[in-house]
Amino acid sequence: MTMMKRKKAPVWSKRAAAAAALMMTAGGLLAACSDEGGKPSSGAGSEKTVTLTFETSLYAEAPHKKAIDTLISMYNEKNPNVKITVHGADYENFWDKLTTEVIAGTQGDIVQVYPENIATYHSLVDGGAFVNLDSYIKGKDPEKKLVGQELSKVDGSYYAISNYAWGNTGIFYRKSLFEKAGIDPGSVRTLEDFKNAATKLGVDTNGDGKLDQYGFASVVGSHPFVASEWYRLVARPVSGGIFFPDGEAGPYTADRIHVNSEANVWAAAWWQDLMNNPQATPPGTRDKKVGREMFWNGQAAMNMDGPWFIGMTKERDAKLMDDLGLLPQPVVQYKGKDYKPNPHTNPSVAMISKKSKHVEEAWKFLEWMTSPEAQQVIAGSGMIPSNKDYVATDAYKKDNPLAVQFMEFLNDRYAPAVMDPPIPEQGSLSQIIVNTAQDIFVGKKDPKASLDEAAKKMKEALN
Known part of the structure; x- marks a missing residue:
């Protein structure tokens, strides 16, 4: 999916x-x-x-x-x-x-x-x-x-x-690539841990002077994931909402648009820096399908996805299941405070x-x-x-151990889920944030200026 x-x-x-x-x-x-x-x-x-x-x-x-x-x-x-x-x-x-x-x-x-x-x-x-x-x-x-x-x-x-x-979402990883790089999956707890691991995993494996393995199969193209990976992993945990504050709570009025808050701007700058790191992320991955293929082919060691990726991997190559590991979304540290992930269900x-x-x-x-x-x-x-x-049921848990991990993350490691606002205008707001994310992470435009412009467009959409 x-x-x-x-x-x-x-x-x-x-x-x-x-x-x-x-x-x-x-x-x-x-x-x-x-x-x-x-x-x-x-x-x-x-x-x-x-x-x-x-x-x-x-x-x-x-x-x-x-x-x-x-x-x-x-x-x-x-x-x-x-x-x-x-x-x-x-x-x-x-x-x-x-x-x-x-x-x-x-x-x-x-x-x-x-x-x-x-x-x-x-x-x-x-x-x-x-x-x-x-x-x-x-x-x-x-x-x-x-x-x-x-x-x-x-x-x-x-x-x-x-x-x-x-x-909800987690970070799938290739066990063999982590082991080869000497990375303990249990040590990847915070967002900085995640970035350091992604950077270490980006290597030239055949000695031709070019990177052919990357740490994280991110999306930096036109797909909506170019926005959602950023705000699920970084922005929403620290800001409480991309569109509105307090966990995307109402009232859903133009004066409460939150997209250009200080925390969201910080999160965009952090993610832009990660996207610009050639060891951490493959350049020009314009579609989620490409990133998944890179992960399956061993060209990327980590991929952000949900439990549906388990079935996709099994369908792609059942042998890969033995090499498939799962990390929870990392804790985000911002202004001296830890923020738990809050992915929705x-x-x-x-x-x-x-x-x-x-x-x-x-x-x-x-x-x-x-x-x-x-x-x-x-x-x-x-x-x-x-x-x-x-x-x-015990039967489900026995047959689906990786999927059960998602449930454990939700119950034990994550903050209450934050959903998109359930309003008719959400389609317009979502398209604005996707376009803005493309400007920042693909076009490499200034995060604050881009999010200020997004806030202006969102207010116009609500009015």
Whole structure:
């Protein structure tokens, strides 16, 4: 997944608007959508074949495709009259595509996003684009047993179910490369420890005078990770928020924009210095896929990722699993004080379109995905399944030792998670910070001036 990630809804543009108009004119509706405004059909038990469309950015990644295909096959065996087709796109293209479809009313019956995206996409059309799920969730099992369910609200009501999986971030490392460099993984506790280790791991392995191994497979290109790696590892722990202070808390008003705070500027300067260190980070890694390949190929010793990376590594080369280690995100020391990491839990959640003809059938499938048999399949993706009871079983812990480490980090080493603001404007704010991060870390522009300009643009977006 995309760290799985991350899931930023881009700002709406004239290009997307034109595409939406074209789609409406062409009538390019997905198979299961209609103009019936969320009316449920007669039920999954009827003889008539029901077709549901399922949109997700995860389907582009092999472990998730395998898990989702298996889930659909299992559900179809139980419900032979229900056909589910998947519409996916790679992470970077998925969000623009989804924006266009929601404006045009052509989104799938089921749309899988992240909690911070719900308000943005729901608000793209008058009256909201997705079904209020309170009657299915409030006061019932999903409200209590699913990790991140409380994050799936807009104005106090549920618009998504946290029925797939979740994960926060850590630092994967190649055990063999650490051993060769004489680095004890347990000694990497603080951000400075992390930088020193990354620098030591950057070496010329074949003696031609050029570096061909780097310490940390960072992203320094156009991918949203160019921003999120910086603020997850450094900025948010010390500042409390990229967009707003106090853990991205409201009120979400222009006067509370926090992006150019002293702590965030310090964090940007620190990260820029790391990005400029050729031993620590590979120059020009313009996509997360490239960094992951460098890690798998032994060209980089560390990679920041979530539990989904476990499944991706196993799919890439099962032999690498014996060389795969995991460090927690490091403690950040700032102005003489230690700040614990505060990565969010990043659950994948699913919404049901108001345009769907088959709301009841869509809900039954989504609810079934929370069952132990379905969660066992989802565990194969490498992410941590959402059902709290399932991941507490001895069987899950035995079969997924690295994923369990993420849970231990969350419980024992990390501060309370800080999530993106759940507001409609979040898509615009996120695009601004991605563009600003590119200016600072790729264009090497002044951090303070760049963040001051970002603050100005964010205030304009909120006003």
